[in-house]
Amino acid sequence: MKALQMVDLKGQYQHIKAEIDEAVLSVVQSCAYINGPEVKAFEEELEEYLGVKHVIPCANGTDALQITLMAMGFKPGDEVITASFTYIATAEAIALLGLVPVLVDVEPDTMNIDPDAIEAAISDKTVAIMPVHLFGQCANMDRIMEISKKHNLRVIEDTAQAVSASYTFNDGTKKMAGSIGDAGTTSFFPSKNLGCFGDGGAIFTNDDELAQSIAMVANHGQSKRYYHDRIGVNSRLDSMQAAILRIKLRHLNEYSEARQKAAAYYDNAFKNSEFITAPVRNPNSSHVFHQYTLKLDKVDRQELINHLSDKGVPSMIYYPVAIHEQKAFKKVKHRVGDLSNTEKLTIQVLSLPMHTEHTDDTLEYITSSVLEFLNKKILI
């Protein structure tokens, strides 16, 4: 068996090599490296796929968050509610603009932001809710949209881990992750579900006016060349990445199915273990498994990681430190309610290799390596 990896980018590339190589060469030969026709075509294809009116590409997923917050015109001191159990970028974009990240707890089962905690954190300074669709499934968007309407708040969905997931509202309406709130953001970092061969990101919205502001902020605040109406940034997706993403987008549903198949294999292997809780599904959301993240109970996590590592099985802790416990955020004023679910998760979670190239052999090897450790542990 070839060496196991958390994400098998090489295996995925081998399957689409001919298409990718041709597309890359064609961009090289076109010399339209920035804002070329590939970027426009990708924009339109992603709009179609997500069912949104506007896709505005940018340089990465962190920029996507920052640009969206800038375009919404929030002022320093305004509060944005987000989960403390997430990748740093979500809270970083808020803090960087002088806004106040209000970090709240997640649900212990889905690991997504807890709507009750959002409601409890709302103050007269709250301007937005930024749910993160963590590990590939949507947060409780029924409740989040309800809360946002009641309190007149903007909703920005951090969809960096959940592009291609869909959410079915209690009334039966179905929408793609990232197309539900005022805006959705994503990252095309290579290991994301829709990844390019470098950095990239995008913002989605159905709001014409907001789309215009976002495009302006991403392009030095200019509406017309050399006429700058506001302070912006320089954040672009280059043509080469767009060409690669156009190809990968055509395979995205098939990639999500491959991830779901691997997840089902893991689920089945672990279903009788009292030490493992497999990822709990939100019944309103599909799950596209950016990560397959276990919750461990009564297991020495570091010992398990070492055991797996000895067997050549990589594993990762997403995330070992919650945002409210990060050194950088100690001085950033934020109200901390009860974050015990988050704190417990940071010591319980472990993610196993998840990508589009698993075979029954790799999955069998990984799961039996995990179970071997747990069985041994029972004997002790």
Ligand SMILES: *Cc1c(COP(=O)(O)O)cnc(C)c1O
């Ligand atoms: C990856 C990620 C980002 C940031 O994306 P970059 O392209 O690396 O800037 C933001 N939020 C979440 C939840 C992510 O997983």
